[in-house]
Amino acid sequence: MVSSQMASLARTSAPKTFNKALLLPLQLPDAVPSDLDEFDFSDVFGATPHQHPVEVNVVNSTRLSDLNGIVYNDPEIIQNRSHSLVGPSSFVNQPLQLAKLTIHETENALELADCISSESETEAEKQLNVDTEKRSCKEVPEPEKVGGVGLEDFEVLKLVGRGAFGKVFQVRKKGTSEIYAMKVMRKDKIMEKNHAEYMKAERDILTKIDHPFIVQLRYSFQTKYRLYLVLDFVNGGHLFFQLYRHVMFSEDLARIYTAEIVSAVSHLHANGIMHRDLKPENILLDVEGHAMLTDFGLAKQFEENARSNSMCGTIEYMAPEIVLGKGHDKAADWWSVGILLFEMLTGKPPFCGGNRERIQQKIMKEKIKLPAYLSSDVHSLLKGLLQKEPSRRLGCGPGGSSEVKNHKWFKCINWKKLEARSIQPAFRPDVAGKLCVANFDECWTNAALYDSPVASPVAGDCNFTGFSYVRPSSLLK
Numbered sequence: 001m002v003s004s005q006m007a008s009l010a011r012t013s014a015p016k017t018f019n020k021a022l023l024l025p026l027q028l029p030d031a032v033p034s035d036l037d038e039f040d041f042s043d044v045f046g047a048t049p050h051q052h053p054v055e056v057n058v059v060n061s062t063r064l065s066d067l068n069g070i071v072y073n074d075p076e077i078i079q080n081r082s083h084s085l086v087g088p089s090s091f092v093n094q095p096l097q098l099a100k101l102t103i104h105e106t107e108n109a110l111e112l113a114d115c116i117s118s119e120s121e122t123e124a125e126k127q128l129n130v131d132t133e134k135r136s137c138k139e140v141p142e143p144e145k146v147g148g149v150g151l152e153d154f155e156v157l158k159l160v161g162r163g164a165f166g167k168v169f170q171v172r173k174k175g176t177s178e179i180y181a182m183k184v185m186r187k188d189k190i191m192e193k194n195h196a197e198y199m200k201a202e203r204d205i206l207t208k209i210d211h212p213f214i215v216q217l218r219y220s221f222q223t224k225y226r227l228y229l230v231l232d233f234v235n236g237g238h239l240f241f242q243l244y245r246h247v248m249f250s251e252d253l254a255r256i257y258t259a260e261i262v263s264a265v266s267h268l269h270a271n272g273i274m275h276r277d278l279k280p281e282n283i284l285l286d287v288e289g290h291a292m293l294t295d296f297g298l299a300k301q302f303e304e305n306a307r308s309n310s311m312c313g314t315i316e317y318m319a320p321e322i323v324l325g326k327g328h329d330k331a332a333d334w335w336s337v338g339i340l341l342f343e344m345l346t347g348k349p350p351f352c353g354g355n356r357e358r359i360q361q362k363i364m365k366e367k368i369k370l371p372a373y374l375s376s377d378v379h380s381l382l383k384g385l386l387q388k389e390p391s392r393r394l395g396c397g398p399g400g401s402s403e404v405k406n407h408k409w410f411k412c413i414n415w416k417k418l419e420a421r422s423i424q425p426a427f428r429p430d431v432a433g434k435l436c437v438a439n440f441d442e443c444w445t446n447a448a449l450y451d452s453p454v455a456s457p458v459a460g461d462c463n464f465t466g467f468s469y470v471r472p473s474s475l476l477k
Contacts, residue, residue, distance in 0.1 A: 149219050149470055151228065154182060159447050160440050165189045165199075166226065169449075170233060170437060179434045180218060183229040187464075192229070199227060200464060202296045205273055206231075207469050213264040215284065215294040220469040227464060234292050236285030236298065236429035237439030239344075243280055246427075247347050251378060254344040256278050256425045257283075257414045260291040261337060266401035268299075269330045274308075275299050278336035279317045280343065285439075289425035302329060315359050316349040320388045323360045331390035338385025345378065346371055350386070364388070378408040 154171040157179075161168035165185040172179055190199055206217035206229070219230040236242075238259065243249065249257070261283065268275055275282075275296065282295040298312045307327035313319075319335035321328045343349045350369070351362040368386050370379050384394030384407065395404045405415055417423050429439050437445045 032040065035397070059086055069261070074292050091431060146416075148280075150221055151223055154230070156182075156449065157435065158437050159444050159449055160437060161444055163196070165193075167237050170435075171230070177434070179233045181231045181233045183231065185227040185229075187222075189227055196464070200467070201301070202299065203227075203229065203467055204470065205296050205301065207471075209268070211267045212419055213260045213265055213291055213293060214267070215292050216471065217469065218471050220467055222467050224246060227467060231294075232292075233434070234284040234286050234294070235431055235434070235436050235439060236289065238281050239285060239291060240280030241439060241441075242285060242427070242429060243344060243347075248347055249344045250426075251345065251375060253426050254341060254362070255409065255413070256418075256423060257291045257344060258337070259410060259415075259418055259423075261340065262294065262401070262404050262410075263415070263419055264291075264293040265333050265337060266405070269333070269401060272301050272303065273299055273402040274302055274330045274333050276310075276332060277313050277317075278333060278340060279314050280340065283340075285429050287431045288421070289428040290421060291425075305427040315356055316352050318360075318363065319390070320364050321390050323363050331393050334385055334393050334395040335390075337395075337404075338382055341378070341385070342368070342382055345374055352469075375409075381407050381409045 048443070094343070122320040153174055155174055156169050156171055158170040158182065159167060160170050163183075166189070167184055169182045169184065170179065171182045184288075185199060190196055203217070203220050206220075210216070215234055216232050217229060218232065219228075222227050261278070265275065265278070277295065277298040278293075282293065284292045284294055286292055300308055302308065307329050309325065309327050311322065313322055313324065313332070317336045317339045319328060319332035322332055339349050339351075351359055351366065353359070354362075368382065370382060374382075380395070381404075385404070390396055394407065395401055397403055399406070401421070404410075405413075414423070432438065
């Protein structure tokens with residue numbers, strides 16, 4: 001398997017801080033070399049954009065254990081981020097700048113224009129010098145709309161992300177004030193990488209999920225050249241976006257986020273689903289500050305006592321059994337929850353730095369080093385979740401997810417109130433209404449609307465049978 005091209009996120013502005021001072025490590029996270037050709041699969045609301053790192057002068061590289069209670073505020077931090085490992089990617093394409101705001105699909109591009117005529121299409125092709133190779137494809141009928149919902153029912157507002165097989169747009173359903181995120185995926189790219197089953201699985205899993213801390217699928221449909229998932233637009237930003245602004249979270253705030261994530265993961269496992277790519281980039285914050293799990297591109301439905309042998313996930317959050325290729329089950333998600341919690345409390349994952357092979361060695365062999373400023377209760381939880389042997393990992397015993405929920409670090413959590421969204425996180429992102437995109441990177445939101453030329457799918461059935469979906473009204477909130 002091949003990983004994705006690493007995006008380097010450099011902080012260039014002063015972060016927001018909590019009211020109280022925080023103990024912070026002085027040593028910078030090691031930079032991960034970008035010589036690997038990796039494949040970006042974190043495509044809901046887009047991956048972190050490529051930027052040049054900011055140079056930071058570090059005078060003292062004292063270890064955390066040697067700080068002796070010294071308090072440091074607002075350190076400069078550089079953190080390189082890995083992407084999900086899912087498959088080879090050597091195809092590079094150049095984007096085409098398109099027109100305005102109404103979606104119109106052609107074989108060559110997903111065009112955005114006020115009106116489309118044969119004359120304007122011809123002129124656009126001449127202007128953009130589009131030369132798309134025509135490939136043979138099994139003829140299939142145009143996919144039918146389900147429940148009267150199709151591409152022409154949505155108006156594009158903003159680009160909010162870009163991923164493996166396409167882009168994510170903020171859209172409005174025409175004739176309403178409803179705002180959604182539309183994930184647009186190119187069939188030729190999907191079939192080129194042999195990932196049709198991943199896409200079908202993502203859609204199937206999303207139709208089965210109804211949970212207060214999981215982003216909901218509202219519609220899915222397809223056209224001749226693309227697949228579309230229309231999801232809730234959650235505009236408080238990625239958990240990573242906010243974590244990077246704040247450097248790290250207090251235990252009280254991290255407890256609420258972790259409890260909401262535990263609740264979502266427990267729901268998935270109870271329904272025979274493992275996520276397999278839990279990380280801050282795949283958790284969004286809503287307007288009230290609640291954590292919302294998203295991006296099911298690597299999720300898998302499983303049977304009890306069955307194991308998967310796929311090499312998948314994001315390296316820093318990958319469980320030892322996945323790294324070793326011994327086969328994995330839902331226990332791998334609990335490991336990732338532990339890594340997430342560690343990162344929220346310290347500012348970086350416990351195993352990072354160096355190239356992919358070096359990080360894998362750390363995951364398999366190194367013992368986790370827990371900062372002394374963390375409470376003994378969270379030490380205990382982290383040790384339980386980050387057991388390298390899956391059978392000994394918290395959440396993997398006879399009690400299942402109850403082992404995690406009943407841990408003493410969560411003793412102040414009323415799980416019924418939590419799942420009723422009655423427990424309010426202390427932090428609320430700055431959101432100025434449903435249209436607000438301030439918590440997404442300006443690399444996307446300030447960009448002109450682009451799309452790439454698309455060739456016809458080259459093999460197999462171009463129609464993803466049964467892909468269309470409209471969420472039942474009984475499940476709509």
